[in-house]
Amino acid sequence: MTSASTLRPLVAVVALLAAGSSQAAIQVFTDESSFLAALSSYATDTFDDLMPGQAYDGPLSRSAGSIGYSAWTTPNSPTLYGAGSSSDAWLSSNNAADFIVFDGFSMPVYAAGAYVFGSDLFGEHSSTGITAVRVTNEAAEQSVKFKFRADTTNYFGFLSDTPLVSFEVKTLYGQRNVTWPTVDDLTLAAVPEPGTYAMLLAGLAAVGFVVRRRKR
Numbered sequence: 001m002t003s004a005s006t007l008r009p010l011v012a013v014v015a016l017l018a019a020g021s022s023q024a025a026i027q028v029f030t031d032e033s034s035f036l037a038a039l040s041s042y043a044t045d046t047f048d049d050l051m052p053g054q055a056y057d058g059p060l061s062r063s064a065g066s067i068g069y070s071a072w073t074t075p076n077s078p079t080l081y082g083a084g085s086s087s088d089a090w091l092s093s094n095n096a097a098d099f100i101v102f103d104g105f106s107m108p109v110y111a112a113g114a115y116v117f118g119s120d121l122f123g124e125h126s127s128t129g130i131t132a133v134r135v136t137n138e139a140a141e142q143s144v145k146f147k148f149r150a151d152t153t154n155y156f157g158f159l160s161d162t163p164l165v166s167f168e169v170k171t172l173y174g175q176r177n178v179t180w181p182t183v184d185d186l187t188l189a190a191v192p193e194p195g196t197y198a199m200l201l202a203g204l205a206a207v208g209f210v211v212r213r214r215k216r
């Protein structure tokens with residue numbers, strides 16, 4: 001009798017902890033303005049230094065503001081491709097079946113977003129096919145989002161409460177309508193947003209309390 005009554009509250013606490021951890025997740029945005037509005041600071045790589053029609057040996061070392069990162073393709077060809085126009089260049093792959101991967105961030109990155117769409121053999125926009133994006137954070141949580149036309153207005157933004165590990169882009173298409181995955185305006189944010197910031201401050205306050213007690 002007594003052991004059963006002492007066990008119950010413990011089970012309740014475990015259930016609460018499990019519910020709490022499932023809230024730690026990746027928030028998804030599908031338009032650039034609402035994504036940027038959720039960030040306190042960010043930097044964007046426009047890819048406008050790339051030459052449309054030019055091939056680039058991957059991996060590429062690139063940066064968005066002060067955040068360095070790596071851009072590469074897998075699994076078929078390590079070659080990346082400049083797409084779009086000379087006034088607004090995009091990053092694409094050489095092999096239409098490849099993923100474009102952004103990872104190796106030089107500092108913890110909590111948010112990543114980009115325009116993700118399709119381009120044709122010549123690097124010009126192609127709206128055929130489906131674009132898909134997958135992000136993974138350090139808690140091994142993943143978010144996968146699709147858009148069923150590969151339009152240049154397709155935006156995918158992700159805000160995580162743990163640092164992001166990778167942002168991957170792919171297109172899916174039929175045999176007649178081959179579409180290359182294409183990215184523009186990759187935005188990265190290295191500053192945790194208010195929700196995560198509050199947790200950090202609470203942690204710092206706890207540390208401060210311990211330090212103050214030690215001084216007595």
Ligand SMILES: [Ca+2]
Pocket residue numbers: 046047048088089090184185
């Ligand atoms: Ca651009």
